[in-house]
Amino acid sequence: xxxxxxxxxxxxxxxxxxxxxxxxxxxxxxxxxxxxxxxxxxxxxxxxxxxxxxxxxxxxxxxxxxxxxxxxxxxxxxxxxxxxxxxxxxxxxxxxxxxxxxxxxxxxxxxxxxxxxxxxxxxxxxxxxxxxxxxxxxxxxxxxxxxxxxxxxxxxxxxxxxxxxxxxxxxxxxxxxxxxxxxxxxxxxxxxxxxxxxxxxxxxxxxxxxxxxxxxxxxxxxxxxxxxxxxxxxxxxxxxxxxxxxxxxxxxxxxxxxxxxxxxxxxxxxxxxxxxxxxxxxxxxxxxxx
Numbered sequence: 001x002x003x004x005x006x007x008x009x010x011x012x013x014x015x016x017x018x019x020x021x022x023x024x025x026x027x028x029x030x031x032x033x034x035x036x037x038x039x040x041x042x043x044x045x046x047x048x049x050x051x052x053x054x055x056x057x058x059x060x061x062x063x064x065x066x067x068x069x070x071x072x073x074x075x076x077x078x079x080x081x082x083x084x085x086x087x088x089x090x091x092x093x094x095x096x097x098x099x100x101x102x103x104x105x106x107x108x109x110x111x112x113x114x115x116x117x118x119x120x121x122x123x124x125x126x127x128x129x130x131x132x133x134x135x136x137x138x139x140x141x142x143x144x145x146x147x148x149x150x151x152x153x154x155x156x157x158x159x160x161x162x163x164x165x166x167x168x169x170x171x172x173x174x175x176x177x178x179x180x181x182x183x184x185x186x187x188x189x190x191x192x193x194x195x196x197x198x199x200x201x202x203x204x205x206x207x208x209x210x211x212x213x214x215x216x217x218x219x220x221x222x223x224x225x226x227x228x229x230x231x232x233x234x235x236x237x238x239x240x241x242x243x244x245x246x247x248x249x250x251x252x253x254x255x256x257x258x259x260x261x262x263x264x265x266x267x268x269x270x271x272x273x274x275x276x277x278x279x280x281x282x283x284x285x286x287x288x289x290x
Contacts, residue, residue, distance in 0.1 A: 001013065001014060001052075002014070002015055003060075004051070004080050004083040004084060005083060006076060006079035006080055006083055007079055008062045008063050008065075008066040008067075008076055008079065009060065009061070009062040009063045009066065010060045010062075011051050011052065011053075011060075011076070011080050011083075012032075012051070012052045012058070012059060012060055013032065013049060013050055013051040013052065013080070013084075014032055014035075014039065014048070014049070014050040015047070015048075015049055015050075015084075016039055016040075016043040016047075016048050016050075017039075017042065017043025017044065017045070017046055017047045017048050018046075018047050019045060019046045019047050020046050020047065020090065020274065021046070021047045021049060021086055021088075021089045021090065022042065022046050022047065022048050022049065022089070022090045022091075022092060022270075022274075023049045023050075023051070023081070023086070023089045023090070023091050023092065024039075024048065024049070024050045024092045024093075024094075024097075025051070025053060025077070025091070025092065025093040025094070025097030025098070025100055025101050026050075026052075026053065026055070026057070026094060026095065026096075026097045027055065027094055027095025027096040027097050027098075027166075027256075028055045028056055028057075028095065028096040028127075028131075028193070028196065028197075029055065029056040029057050029163065029179055029180065029183065029193070030055065030056075030057045030095065030097075030179050031052040031053075031055075031057035031058055031059075031178070031179060031182075032050035032051065032052050033057075033178040033179065034094065034178075034179075034257060034259060034260060035048075035050050035259055036178075037259060037260065037263035038259045038263045038266050038267045038270075041263065041264065041267040042267050042270065042271065045271065046090075046274070049084065049086070049089075051077075051080055053073065053076075053077075053097065053100070054066070054068060054073075054076075054189075054192040054193075054196065055096060055097075055192075055193065055196055056183050056189060056190070056192065056193035056196065057178075057179040057180070057182060057183065057189075058182060058189060058192070059182045059186070059189070061186065061188025061189055061191065061192050062076075062192060064191070066192075066195075068192060068195040068196045068199060069198075069199035070099065070100060070103045070199055070200075070201075070204045071103065071107070071204075072199070073100050073103065073196070073199075074100065074103040074104045074106075074107045074108070075107075077100065077104050078104070078107075078108055078111075081111065086111075087111050088111065088113045089111060089112060089113065090112075090113055090114045090115075090116065090274060091104065091105060091112045091114075091115050091116070092116040092118070092270070093115075093116070093117055093118070093120060094117075094118040094119060094120060094256070094257065094258070094259060095118075095119060095120060095121070095166070095256055095257070096120075096121055096127075097120070098117045098118060098119070098120020098121060098122065099120060099121040099122065099126055099204070099205055099208075101115065101117060101120070102117070102120075102122065102205065102208040102209075102212060103204065103208055105208075105212060105215060106207075106208045106211045106212055106215075109215055109217075112217065113217060114217060114218045114219070114220070114273070114274065115215070115217065115218075115219045115220075115243075116219070116220045116221075116222060116270060116273065117219070117220075117221050117222075117239060118221075118222045118223070118224075118258050118259070118266075119222075119223055119224050119227050119230070119231045119236070119255075119256040119257075119258060120231065120239070121200075121205055121231075122205050122208075122209065122235060122238075122239045122242075123202070123205055123206060123209055123235070123238060123239070124202040124205070124206060125202065125205070125231070125235060126200050126201060126202045126204060126205040127197075127200050128229075128230040128231065130160065130161075130165065130229060130230065134197050135197055135198070135200060138193075138194040138197045138198060139198070143194075144183075144190040144191075144193060144194055145187075145190065147183075147190075148183060148184045148185075148190060151176075151180050151183065151184050152184060154172040154173065154175070154176050155172055157172050157175040157176060157180060158170075158171070158172045158175065160229065162175075163175050163179070163180075165227075165229050165230050165255065165256065166230070166255055166256045166257050166260075167255050167256070167257040167260045167261055168226070168253065168254065168255055168261045169260055169261050170257070170260055209239075209242050212242055212243060213242055213243070213244070214244075215243060215244075216244050216245050217245065218245050218246070218273070219240075219243040219245060219246035219247075220246070220247060220249065220269070220270070220273040221236050221239055221240045221246060221247070221248040221249070222249055222251060222258055222266060222269055222270070223236035223248060223249070223250050223251065223258070224251055224254030224255050224256055224257070224258045224261065224262075225250045225251060225252045225253075225254065226252070226253065226254055226255050227254070227255050227256050230255075230256050231256060233250065236248055236250075249269055251265050251266065251269070
């Protein structure tokens with residue numbers, strides 16, 4: 001992992017491969033490890049940049065004064081890109097990272113050449129209903145410390161109360177070692193997470209949808225077909241309809257983390273999208289592939 005120095009602190013990131021730059025954004029209580037299966041496949045053809053955003057799975061807390069509202073995180077992403085002197089990126093966002101991808105693209109459209117969204121918060125879903133109580137709970141003193149104690153019991157991580165709805169393939173050991181360990185052991189990480197959750201609001205994603213209706217560059221929506229509880233396929237169709245130049249592709253046998261459950265398919269579809277310079281814009285704008 002490398003370190004990028006921003007105005008709000010250190011952002012750890014992976015930088016692998018050469019060529020056109022793809023930047024991957026992950027979801028809450030996660031980190032760049034969620035892309036570990038697809039980066040080796042894609043870095044043969046592209047430069048893959050994978051930052052650890054301060055969403056609860058990161059290892060280095062940011063400054064306590066950092067704005068971690070969605071606009072603040074969009075600013076942080078821009079600071080990160082400026083630190084690496086990156087422009088004209090392909091932006092890929094999954095889960096909560098998809099919401100921040102929308103915010104970034106809305107705010108800095110000139111920096112995004114193509115956008116890929118995968119099972120993501122959008123429109124009136126931010127956060128999805130199974131996690132809505134978090135927005136109240138994080139205001140309770142000591143709540144995230146209590147969360148950390150419960151998370152030490154690894155079987156809990158695979159339940160629908162925590163991260164069990166995200167992936168078919170991730171085991172409780174994977175969830176603990178790859179994503180949750182830093183949340184348990186680092187109070188600063190938990191503090192960042194609390195600030196992030198307090199900023200979630202459908203007002204933000206609805207505003208983004210309104211502004212992104214004028215984003216005419218190519219957009220690909222990759223959707224795990226088995227995701228029924230967090231981000232059902234109807235949400236994917238509605239997201240696709242936001243953009244003038246977009247298509248939707250379904251991936252079977254996958255929950256929210258398509259990149260975990262079906263990494264080869266995810267990589268193949270992303271490569272095809274990047275190399276295809278034209279998007280067929282039909283009235284439905286949906287090209288559903290099983």
